[in-house]
Amino acid sequence: MAGGAIIAVATLKGGSGKSTLASCLAAHWRLAGGQPALIDADPQRSLVRLARREQALAGVPVIENSRGTVVATAREEAFRHSPVIVDTAGFRTAATLAAMTVADLVIVPVKPSPLDVDVMLDTADALFSGQEGRRLKFRCVLTQTTRDSVIARHIRSELAGAGFPLFESELVNRIAYGEAALFGATPSMTEPRGAAAREIAALAQEVEQALSEARVPHES
Ligand SMILES: Nc1ncnc2c1ncn2[C@@H]1O[C@H](COP(=O)(O)OP(=O)(O)O)[C@@H](O)[C@H]1O
Ligand SMILES: [Mg+2]
Numbered sequence: 001m002a003g004g005a006i007i008a009v010a011t012l013k014g015g016s017g018k019s020t021l022a023s024c025l026a027a028h029w030r031l032a033g034g035q036p037a038l039i040d041a042d043p044q045r046s047l048v049r050l051a052r053r054e055q056a057l058a059g060v061p062v063i064e065n066s067r068g069t070v071v072a073t074a075r076e077e078a079f080r081h082s083p084v085i086v087d088t089a090g091f092r093t094a095a096t097l098a099a100m101t102v103a104d105l106v107i108v109p110v111k112p113s114p115l116d117v118d119v120m121l122d123t124a125d126a127l128f129s130g131q132e133g134r135r136l137k138f139r140c141v142l143t144q145t146t147r148d149s150v151i152a153r154h155i156r157s158e159l160a161g162a163g164f165p166l167f168e169s170e171l172v173n174r175i176a177y178g179e180a181a182l183f184g185a186t187p188s189m190t191e192p193r194g195a196a197a198r199e200i201a202a203l204a205q206e207v208e209q210a211l212s213e214a215r216v217p218h219e220s
Contacts, residue, residue, distance in 0.1 A: 004035075004082025005211050006074050008103035010091050012120050017109040017143035019046040020177055022087040024200045025207065026060045027186040029083070032204075037081035038062045041070045041099055042089040053184025070095045071102045083211070104214050106138040107207065108164075109171075112145055112155045120155070121162050137214040140166045141203065144173040167210075169203035172196070 007025075009018045022038060029036040038057070040047040043066045051062040061081070065073045070086060077084045086103065088096040100106050110120065140159055145152045152170070159166050171177075176187040176196040187196035 003075060003078030004080075004084060005104045006078055006084045006086065006102055007207070007211070008086045008088060008096075008099040008106045010088050010096055010100055010106050010108055012091070012108060012110060013113075014090060016111045017171065018042075019050070019087050020181070021107065021109050021141070021143060021171065022085045023047060023050055023057055023060075023181075024171070024177070024186045024188065025204055026085050027058045028188045028197075028200050028204045030058045030060045031188055031192070035081050036060055037077045037084050039070060039074055039077065039084060039086040039099075040064050041066045041086050041093075041095040044089065047087050050181060050184050053182070055183045055185040055189060057184055057186070058189055066093070066095050068094045068098050071098045074099065074102050104137065105207070105211050108138060108140045109143040110140050110155065110159070111143055112149065112152045121158065121164075137210070138165070139207075139210055140164050142166070142170040145170045147172055167203060167206045169199060169206055171199055171203065 009022045011018050019042070026036040026038050038047050038060055040062055045064065047062045048064050051057045051060070063073060063077060066089065074084050074086055086099040088099055090096060142152055142156065156166060174196045176191055176194060180186050180190045186200070187194055188200050191197055
């Protein structure tokens with residue numbers, strides 16, 4: 001039988017919200033009664049540190065591995081946990097490329113910025129082309145957006161036009177994320193009825209849907 005689903009969070013730019021996205025999805029599924037795990041493949045160890053604070057990410061285990069062996073770690077964790085979410089340093093590291101190869105789904109957070117739409121599209125090309133073997137399943141998601149922003153709408157249509165699939169849900173720029181992180185928590189834990197928690201839940205549902213379409217049994 002195949003193990004649990006593996007998700008990789010890769011990026012086009014630093015500070016785009018990878019670790020926030022990974023921790024929020026994991027905590028959401030944990031609170032919903034699931035058994036997610038996080039793998040911190042970023043040498044900066046944001047998730048490892050987060051899990052050491054007071055609320056310890058609602059008990060989601062965080063495993064540290066920023067080496068090429070992250071694939072073996074992810075597969076191993078997937079026997080006991082699902083989904084296994086790999087938070088990466090960025091797409092230039094060996095661990096990121098390895099994580100993307102093993103993942104059933106790659107989620108790419110995009111922070112809308114008016115200055116670098118073209119750079120973003122170029123790097124998206126670099127990220128998704130040249131993937132050997134099975135076709136990579138990926139989705140972009142807008143993060144740290146301002147509600148009803150013209151920039152976000154513009155970037156949404158640029159991404160769609162360039163053939164990069166995008167989740168409908170967005171993670172709006174909200175103070176709740178940073179405030180929760182101070183205590184090793186996410187908005188789903190600190191303000192379960194709040195707007196941020198609802199956005200996370202909506203995104204999680206879209207991710208589940210994409211995973212159910214994406215999953216092919218792991219060969220072996
Ligand atoms: N939706 C959001 N609203 C507000 N702040 C956010 C949001 N997402 C991320 N941040 C903040 O932006 C910064 C970078 O996010 P982070 O998840 O660490 O990015 P990355 O892992 O890609 O470097 C952090 O300070 C984080 O708290
Ligand atoms: Mg990070």
